[in-house]
Amino acid sequence: MHSTTLDAVIPETCVTAAVAAPSIHNTQPWRFRLDAESATFQVRAAPERGLRHTDPAGRALHLSVGTCLLNLRVAIAHCGWSPVSRLLPTPEDPGLLAIVRLAGSAARPTGHRADLYEAIWRRHSSRLPFSGRPLAPYLRSELGEAARVEGARLWFPDPVETARLLRLTAEAERRNRLDTDRAAESNRWVHHDLQPTPDVGLPQAVLGPQDAREHLPLRDFTAQRHTERLLARPFEAAPVLAVLITEHDRRADWLRAGQALQHVWLLATAHGLRASLLHQAQEWPDLRRSLSPTPGRTGHAQMLIRLGYGPEGAASPRRAPGKVLDEALPSR
Secondary structure, eight states: OOOSSOOTHHHHHHHHHHTTSOOGGGOOOEEEEEETTTTEEEEEEOGGGSOTTTOTTSHHHHHHHHHHHHHHHHHHHHTTEEEEEEESOOTTOTTEEEEEEEEEETTSOOSSOTTHHHHHTTOOBOOSOOOOOOOOHHHHHHHHHHHHHTTOEEEOOOHHHHHHHHHHHHHHHHHHHHOHHHHHHHHHTBOOSOSSOOSSSBOGGGTOOEETTSOSOOOOTTOOSOGGGSOEEOOOSSOEEEEEEESSOSHHHHHHHHHHHHHHHHHHHHTTOEEEEEOGGGGSHHHHHTSSSSTTTSOEEEEEEEEESOOOOOOOOOOOHHHHBSSOOOOO
16 A cells, blocks of 8 residues: 555545544544645644643643554554654644654554554444453453553553552542532533534443442543432443553653553454543542552553453544644545
8 A cells, every 4th residue: 555655545544543542531632734745744732622620731631642643653554654753742832742754664563463453443432331251361461562562561450459449430430520610521521412413522322321339430421410310230240450551650651651542442452352441530649649559659550441341332423534634635
């Protein structure tokens, strides 16, 4: 698929894949700019899509942009080019989070499996009950390697640590429900039978039920005060969690964590696994510090990932490439 010039179809293909990435509350806080002459994408933040109360430091925004950056790299390789990326390339322009140059043939190693591109279109959050079937050791190893090549590591906690992490998440979920500003901010991104359906945010179909056993604290995006009114079903009794960790906690580390998260998620999808995210405890500094295996000493937890076998989640809407690309796509 490689050619010596940038084919007109490539930008649309790559941006379509990039915007299929997950983002907090499906805010899609990214924009792209293409310099066709140098075959370079700029990946920029869309701060107007940030969550002022839930994510005041912009950590989740950077993770979200990191996930779309991984998709963009995978799509560029699929189109026959080798993606060469730099994070935060211009200190005087903090909104420019990365640049990705399409450099030569994709025969150069990228660290990605060839089937990740197809997984982009099948990856959806599944906030539904899983079967409880354990993950094979080789799968845990492969997922850990996917995180490692992006500059992060993946920790699979034992049952005792898993219970502790779920307690922290439950406490964060309780605080979120009691915080009026955060609750209202979350609820604004839920579609309440709006017509026409927005191209961002969360339709009711993707929200999923709550755990009838009250063991797995999934987020109540609608921020209802009376949890007994929410649809509930029994979830797996022994959830499989993976904690994504970076050595440092700077903006570049947040972007690396987002790429690692998406690499892990696409690989999990290729293996037939489902996933959903438990982000609540990340949103409270004191709880986030307690998420690491050795609080205060061993890296910085960036995300809790719930993994398992179960039904595929419903798709969330995505913005069209023309709405997120600052310059018009080349004509075909």
